Amino acid sequence: MPAAISTEGLVKRFGRTNALDSLDLTVRTGEVHGFLGPNGAGKTTTIRILLGMTRADSGTARVLDGDPWSDATELHRRLAYVPGDVTLWPNLSGGEAIDLLGRMRGGIDKLRKAELLERFDLDPRKKARAYSKGNRQKVALVAAFASDVELLLLDEPTSGLDPLMEEVFREVVQEVSDRDGRTVLLSSHILSEVEALCDRVTIIRAGRAVESGTLSELRHLTRTSIQAELVGPMDGLAQLAGVHDLREDDGRVRFDVDTDEINPVLRRLTEIGVRSLVSQPPSLEELFLRLYEPETVK
C-alpha cells in the first residue's frame, strides 16, 4: 500500500526566509503520525502544501496518491483538516458551521455529529462570535471527525482545549485510527499527547526533518542519567564512549550516558564496585528539548 503522505525535498521560500528547506516526510497509511517542531519550524507551511493551498517551490508531494496542488478538490473529499487557529463566521451558529463544512466536503454523518457534540460538550446553537477559542476548535474537530474521510490533517488541534476535552480528543483519535483505520497527521507540542497517540513521529526544525521514526527508536537517541556511589576511584570512566557531563561530589559520581552505550559503562562501574546506583530512564522531553535547540547538530 502506498504511503498516505510522502514528500521529498520540499522547498518553500517566503521572500528571503526559507520556510521549508528540503523536507522529507512519510506518513504510512493507517498510522497516527506525530509532527513536531518548535514554533516557526514549518509545520503549518507543510500542511498547507499538503492541502494544495500553498505551492512548493521545488520538491514533490503526494497525498493519498494524488498531487495536492492539481488534484486538490478531489483529494479534499477524502481528507479533513483542522487548523490550529479556527476562525468562524460570526453570525453562523456552531451547528451551521459544522454542517456547512461537512456538506462541502461531501456529506456528514448526523448520528456521529450528535455523538461528538455530546462528547465534546459543545452547544451548537451558539453564534460563533460567542465561542471561546477552545469551543471554536471543537467546532472544527467535530466537523472533521464526523466526516467519512481517509486522512485527517490536524494542526495543533488541541490548543485551547481543557484537559478533560484533550482526553476526549485522544479517545476520538484512537477510535478513528483503530476502529476506522484512518490515517492521522497530528502536529502537536504536547508530548504526552504524542506519546499516547502516535505510532511514529517526525521532528522538524528550520524547515528540515531532523528525526523520524517510532518513539522507541527515538528513545535510543536519548541519554540515561546515572548517579552512583563507588567503592573505588572513578578511573577510566571519562574515557568511555557515550559518557557526558561527568562530575563527582562527596564520593558520588553523576553522568549522562547515551542509551545505546550503556552496557560497557555498567561493566566498568561494576569493575570499580558499586555501593548504590540510581538510573533515570530517558525522557522524551529531554530528547525534544535537545532536538529543538537551534545549535544541535545531528
Next chain:
Amino acid sequence: MKSLAGTRGLIRLILRRDRIVLPLWIVLLVAISVSYVKQYGDLFPTPESRTKYASNAGFITLYGELSGTSLGEFVTWRLGFVPVMIGLISLLTVIRHTRVEEETGRRELLGATVIGRHAQLAAALLVTFGANLVLGVLLAFGMHSQGLPMAGSIAIALEFACTGWFFAAVGAVAAQLTASAGTARGIAIGVLGGAYVLRAAGDTSARTDGPLGWLSYLSPIAWAQRIRPYAENRWWLAILLLVATVALLAVAVVLAVRRDVGGGLLPDRLGPADGTLGSPLALAWRLHRGLLAAWTVGFALLGLLFGGVAKGVGDLMRDDPSIQEMFQRMGGSVGLIDSFLAGVMTLVGLIASAYAVQATLRLRAEETSGRAEPVLATATSRWQWAASHLVFSLLGPAVALLAAGVAEGLAYGAAIGDVSGQAPRLVGAALAQLPAVWVLVAISIAIVGFVPRLSMVSWAGPAICILIGLVSAGVATADWVRDISPFTHLPSLPGGSVSAAPLITLLAIAVVVGFAGLVGLRRRDMPVG
C-alpha cells in the same frame, strides 16, 4: 482616573495605525471645500445665478436651503454633503478603534496590560475629536485665505467639526450596544442616514409650504447647517451640538460600565443547532444578503428621490443654460429632463461601483480572517469559492441598480402621469451602467488575484471615477482624463443613442481582466496575510 490609564499609549497606537488614512481624509475634505470657493465663485458670479441654481427642488433636498447670496453662504450651501461625510468617517473611526478591536480579540490582549476600563473608548474619541479639530482649524484658515470673512470661516469650521464630534459620539454609543462591529456600524450609519433624511424631508416640505417642515428640527445635521456661516453665524447652535455630544458620551460611558469586554447590551440570540447551508454559494448568500438588502433599499430611496424631483428640475433648467451645460457634461443628452436623469444615472452607477468593490473585497476579507482556509480544505475549488462571492459583486449591483431604476421610473412616471412609459426607460438606463461597474469589479479581482496585499487599492477605482465625474461636471475637463473612467464610455440614458461598440468593449475588458485575475487567484498561495 484609573479607568483612563493607558489612554496615551492607545492614542499613539491609533495614530500609528491610521497615520495615512487620518491625514488623508482631513486634507482631502479641506482641499475640496476650499477649492469650491473659486470654482463656484467663477461658475456663478451673480446673486441671481446663485439663487436660481440653489432654488431647484433637487438641490434643496440634497443640500438644504440657501441662507443668502454671498459667495460664502453659497459655497457653504454647496458643501452641504461634506458634513455628512465627516460624520460618516468620524463614526466609522470610533467603531474601528473600539468595537472592532473587541470583536477581533485584540482588545483582550491589550486589556491585560495596564489599560483602564474606558481607555480604549477615550483614546478612539480623542483621536477622532482631534482630527475634526485639525480639520476645522485648517478649514477656517483655508476659507479665509480665499478671501471669505474670518467669522464666517470659523463658523463653517465649527459646523463641520461639530457634526464630526456629534457622530463620533453616536459611534461610541453604537459600539456599546452590540457584540458585532458590523451591527454597530449599521446602527450608527442608520442614525446618520436618519438625520439626513429628516433634514431632506423637512427642508423639501418647508420649501413647498408642506406640513412637515418641523422634521428638520429633529436632525443634528440640520442644526449644524443652521449655524448659517457667513450669514448670522449662530454660535449657540454649535453649543447645542456640543451639549448633545456630551450627553451621548455620557450615555456611552454608562453603557460601557454595564457590559463586559467583548459583550454587548443587546444579547446574542441562539442560532439553529443544525445548518441548511451546504454549498459555497449558500454560504456567500448568507454573508452577502445583508449588504445586498441595505444597498438595494438605499438605491430604491435614491431612485425615489431623484425621480421625485426630476420634473421640478426640468422646469428650472429651462431658463438656465449653465445648469443645462453642467448636466450635459455629466453625461446628459439633449432633452432637459432626460439630461438631468442621465446625469443622475451616472451618479447612481458610480455609487453602485463602490458597492461592487465592497462586495468583491469580501472575498479577500474571508481570506485574511482565516475563514477561507477551512472552506478551501473541503471539496470546494478556488474557482467555486471565488465565483460564489463574485456572483454578488456582479449581480448585487445589478439588483441595486434595478431597484433604483424602478423607483425612479415610478416616482418620475407618477409625477408626469406616464408610469408605463418611464419605468422601462429608466430601468434600462440604470442597467446600462453595469458594464462600467463590472470593469471596476474585474480590476479589483485582478488586484486580489495578483497583489493581494494591495487589495485596498481596489477602492481607487470607484474613487477615481467619482472624482472624474464630479470634476468634469463642474468644469470642462480634458478628454483623455474623462476617458480614464469607464463611465465616460457609457451611452447617456435615458434619451441618448446607444451604440453597441463601447458596451461590448467594456464587457470584453471586464471579462479578460476578471478572468486573468481569477487565474492569478488560482495560482497563488492561500492565504496571503
